[in-house]
Amino acid sequence: MIPGVDYSQRYWDDVVEGDELPEVRDEITYRRVIMNPATTWDYFPGHHDPEYARSQGQPTIYINTMHFLGFIDRLATDWGGPASFIARRKMSMRNSIYAGDTMVGRGRVTRKYTDESAGETRHLVELDLSVENQHGEVCAPAVVHLRLPRRPGA
Amino acid sequence: MSSSLTAAPPGPGGTELVTGTYEDALAMVGTTREVTFSSHRVTWALIKYFCAMVRDANASYWDEEFARAQWGGVVSPPALLLTWVMAPEWSPGDPLPAPMLLGRVPLPDPTVISVGTDMEFFRPIRVGDRLNAEETLREVTPRKTTRLGSGHFLSTESVYRLGDGTPVARYVHELFRFTPGEAGAR
Amino acid sequence: MTATDTGYDIAFGPVEEAVAMVGATTPVRFGTIDVNEAMIRHFAAMTRDANASYWDDEFADHQWGGLVSPPAMLMIWLMPIEWQPGGGTPLPLFMARIPLPGDTFVNASTDTEFFAPIRVGDHLNVVEELVSVSDEKRTALGVGHFVTTRGTYRRQDGTVVAVNTNVLFRFTSEPAGEAR
Numbered sequence: 194m195i196p197g198v199d200y201s202q203r204y205w206d207d208v209v210e211g212d213e214l215p216e217v218r219d220e221i222t223y224r225r226v227i228m229n230p231a232t233t234w235d236y237f238p239g240h241h242d243p244e245y246a247r248s249q250g251q252p253t254i255y256i257n258t259m260h261f262l263g264f265i266d267r268l269a270t271d272w273g274g275p276a277s278f279i280a281r282r283k284m285s286m287r288n289s290i291y292a293g294d295t296m297v298g299r300g301r302v303t304r305k306y307t308d309e310s311a312g313e314t315r316h317l318v319e320l321d322l323s324v325e326n327q328h329g330e331v332c333a334p335a336v337v338h339l340r341l342p343r344r345p346g347a
Numbered sequence: 348m349s350s351s352l353t354a355a356p357p358g359p360g361g362t363e364l365v366t367g368t369y370e371d372a373l374a375m376v377g378t379t380r381e382v383t384f385s386s387h388r389v390t391w392a393l394i395k396y397f398c399a400m401v402r403d404a405n406a407s408y409w410d411e412e413f414a415r416a417q418w419g420g421v422v423s424p425p426a427l428l429l430t431w432v433m434a435p436e437w438s439p440g441d442p443l444p445a446p447m448l449l450g451r452v453p454l455p456d457p458t459v460i461s462v463g464t465d466m467e468f469f470r471p472i473r474v475g476d477r478l479n480a481e482e483t484l485r486e487v488t489p490r491k492t493t494r495l496g497s498g499h500f501l502s503t504e505s506v507y508r509l510g511d512g513t514p515v516a517r518y519v520h521e522l523f524r525f526t527p528g529e530a531g532a533r
Numbered sequence: 534m535t536a537t538d539t540g541y542d543i544a545f546g547p548v549e550e551a552v553a554m555v556g557a558t559t560p561v562r563f564g565t566i567d568v569n570e571a572m573i574r575h576f577a578a579m580t581r582d583a584n585a586s587y588w589d590d591e592f593a594d595h596q597w598g599g600l601v602s603p604p605a606m607l608m609i610w611l612m613p614i615e616w617q618p619g620g621g622t623p624l625p626l627f628m629a630r631i632p633l634p635g636d637t638f639v640n641a642s643t644d645t646e647f648f649a650p651i652r653v654g655d656h657l658n659v660v661e662e663l664v665s666v667s668d669e670k671r672t673a674l675g676v677g678h679f680v681t682t683r684g685t686y687r688r689q690d691g692t693v694v695a696v697n698t699n700v701l702f703r704f705t706s707e708p709a710g711e712a713r
Contacts, residue, residue, distance in 0.1 A: 197619020199404040219402060232396040234433040249458050250495060250527035258461045262426035263401035275406040276417055279425045285463040386574055392566035404618035435578030439588055
């Protein structure tokens with residue numbers, strides 16, 4: 194076991210529709226936005242060039258799609274545990290998260306279900322998630338279908 | 348010219364956008380970009396850097412022993428899917444793979460922004476996998492006006508596979524190609 | 534902006550403290566990542582380096598026993614990672630931890646000797662030594678001290694792959710000049 198690494202696991206059997214996910218907050222500095230091209234190799238200038246961002250009508254550089262996705266996925270798997278599997282994730286981006294903003298992640302379980310379409314029985318939950326900024330504006334609403342393990346012995 | 352599929356080479360920011368008319372863009376709907384094979388494998392170093400950026404402590408990404416037992420090896424965060432086929436902006440010899448469709452759809456507007464994604468994952472993406480992507484232009488809407496400005500929504504659909512053709516993920520990407528509105532223009 | 538914002542927690546102190554540290558060495562520090570093809574390609578793309586050793590697996594296997602890292606990437610394989618589970622800010626680079634009065638720094642020179650190729654799959658470690666601290670000097674940037682450190686880089690089997698002597702200028706920042 195590695196210190197600090199998340200091992201706690203949630204089982205499908207224990208989930209109740211309506212369960213709320215713990216809120217996650219993350220302050221996004223200029224430096225974190227610059228990490229976007231560094232880690233994703235996405236050199237779209239809106240994410241590293243303030244002049245280009247302003248030419249788009251944005252006040253400054255803003256995080257890229259993959260950073261939003263990584264934060265949403267982390268919301269889901271921090272709650273679901275390291276044996277959970279993201280089967281599907283839909284996300285819209287309505288407002289940017291700029292250097293200097295805070296990302297606030299929230300969510301809840303909207304559905305608990307099983308699916309046999311892939312030739313095996315999968316146990317899944319549907320999560321309604323969102324990323325807001327420090328002003329309470331919704332930046333990225335998302336729906337994640339997360340496959341969870343069964344409680345051992347269930 | 349504008350309706351040709353030979354794109355301008357990607358510039359320093361990869362931001363070269365092909366210009367043309369909405370009719371040119373409509374003529375391109377259904378076009379599939381040539382399958383892009385990645386120059387690199389799914390790499391644990393890049394996984395660590397990305398997880399550091401989003402502060403993700405999931406054992407699947409950091410603990411090799413755990414990940415091997417759970418998934419057969421360390422796995423990639425799903426969010427990093429595109430990076431596994433993201434080509435370096437330069438390479439010697441062979442020409443670069445064609446840029447993503449988002450830059451090649453001919454439209455009159457000067458800039459573009461991502462507005463939505465829908466990804467489906469069929470299997471874990473493991474360190475060592477080498478992915479390829481096949482991308483199709485699905486739709487281009489008529490001109491619309493939003494808070495950002497005036498432009499067209501377009502969507503592309505990509506299928507990501509392993510070298511043996513096993514599908515790994517399906518990805519629908521929605522973008523807004525637009526002219527910034529008066530409030531935003533500088 | 535605080536030092537921790539930059540990730541370089543500069544240590545402050547009088548020059549006598551730094552001089553007293555000359556000869557000190559760090560405990561061995563291991564890189565977070567393995568030498569890998571993806572980052573090699575990305576770096577060579579940035580520098581527009583067409584060397585077959587970085588792009589052609591067959592050539593590199595024959596020539597070096599495997600795809601090799603550009604020598605310039607040496608420090609990248611040991612760069613502290615921004616964050617890890619368990620939190621905590623990464624230990625800043627040794628050269629920034631030398632107590633001196635200056636509030637900022639700029640790197641002045643490197644002198645690196647390479648003894649073995651650095652190959653994909655290698656995992657490097659480094660031991661650093663404070664070699665010298667100069668008297669106070671004035672340069673165009675300001676008043677400060679030149680700090681010389683030496684890093685000995687080894688791979689997983691203990692072979693020394695490189696030794697790097699680095700000179701850094703640690704100085705007191707002065708207001709920026711007029712924009713030209």
